[in-house]
Amino acid sequence: MTETPDTTAETPAETPTGTAGDTAPATTAPATTGRAAATTRRRPAAPRSAASRPAAPAKPRLGLGIDIGGSGIKGAPVDLEAGTFAAERVRIETPQPATPSAIAPVVAQVVEQLGDHLQGDEPIGITFPAVIQHGIARSAANVDESWIGTDAESLFSDALGRPVVVVNDADAAGFAEVTFGAAKGIHGVVLVTTLGTGIGSALIVDGRLVPNTELGHLEVGGHDAEKKAADSARERHDLSWAQWAKRLQRYYSHLEDLLWPDLIVVGGGVSKKHEKFLPLLDLRTPIVPAHLLNDAGIIGAASLAAQAAEKR
Numbered sequence: 001m002t003e004t005p006d007t008t009a010e011t012p013a014e015t016p017t018g019t020a021g022d023t024a025p026a027t028t029a030p031a032t033t034g035r036a037a038a039t040t041r042r043r044p045a046a047p048r049s050a051a052s053r054p055a056a057p058a059k060p061r062l063g064l065g066i067d068i069g070g071s072g073i074k075g076a077p078v079d080l081e082a083g084t085f086a087a088e089r090v091r092i093e094t095p096q097p098a099t100p101s102a103i104a105p106v107v108a109q110v111v112e113q114l115g116d117h118l119q120g121d122e123p124i125g126i127t128f129p130a131v132i133q134h135g136i137a138r139s140a141a142n143v144d145e146s147w148i149g150t151d152a153e154s155l156f157s158d159a160l161g162r163p164v165v166v167v168n169d170a171d172a173a174g175f176a177e178v179t180f181g182a183a184k185g186i187h188g189v190v191l192v193t194t195l196g197t198g199i200g201s202a203l204i205v206d207g208r209l210v211p212n213t214e215l216g217h218l219e220v221g222g223h224d225a226e227k228k229a230a231d232s233a234r235e236r237h238d239l240s241w242a243q244w245a246k247r248l249q250r251y252y253s254h255l256e257d258l259l260w261p262d263l264i265v266v267g268g269g270v271s272k273k274h275e276k277f278l279p280l281l282d283l284r285t286p287i288v289p290a291h292l293l294n295d296a297g298i299i300g301a302a303s304l305a306a307q308a309a310e311k312r
């Protein structure tokens with residue numbers, strides 16, 4: 001990409017969208033009997049004005065989102081007005097080692113498998129779990145080192161033969177939560193964190209994303225925060241929810257003291273179990289679980305790509 005996508009999250013206008021099964025209302029006149037038809041001369045029907053013609057069911061505006069994770073590469077067409085999948089998600093295992101040249105053809109396979117559900121001109125957004133600055137991968141905390149310096153946008157556009165937008169995974173998830181999920185309609189400063197193998201962060205101010213905040217790598221108590229407080233640390237050290245919550249308390253207190261957000265949203269797979277740990281936290285900032293969970297990356301990537309396409 002040549003330009004950072006404009007990430008202003010405007011609440012999409014509520015436009016009625018038709019579903020594939022929708023049919024236009026019947027337009028045929030009531031059947032007349034053969035006799036009546038034979039004996040009554042009927043004036044030819046006057047052409048209907050555009051206003052009285054029944055509207056064709058509106059097709060949802062589609063985008064395509066692809067989420068590259070450590071274990072799976074997932075993709076789905078996204079209804080950009082509703083913020084939902086327009087067809088079932090496709091998932092292929094992430095090849096190991098997960099180098100650029102191994103991943104690119106798998107991304108192409110995901111798109112090929114979705115073929116029947118695509119129109120071929122959807123904006124394509126792809127997430128990647130590293131800093132992505134103007135399309136180029138700049139870090140590799142939990143991914144293969146060979147990504148550093150890779151022009152991910154050129155790599156995937158070449159593999160797909162179409163332009164793509166590549167964004168950080170947490171930025172995509174955060175953007176989806178602000179546009180369609182737990183932080184929809186919230187103005188001010190929203191901080192979205194994803195707790196998984198690492199800790200991802202997205203900072204959204206009045207609906208506009210500040211990309212690549214990387215707040216999972218804050219130094220807290222002399223440690224890289226994600227090494228202590230990511231969900232993988234809970235699993236690795238077999239921590240109880242209470243033990244893990246102590247680490248989260250330290251992390252989120254530090255974050256709120258630095259950023260003073262209006263709302264914190266907690267995503268990542270473990271947020272499904274939010275009732276086990278969020279009530280144990282004592283923060284001044286409201287903290288809520290994400291709504292879109294595993295779908296957030298795909299939905300956010302497609303939405304960011306659509307925004308970037310509108311700006312071109």
Ligand code: BGC
Nearest residue numbers: 129130131141170198199200
């Ligand atoms: C990476 C981030 C990523 C996060 C979640 C961190 O280790 O540095 O770029 O968003 O993990 O995948």
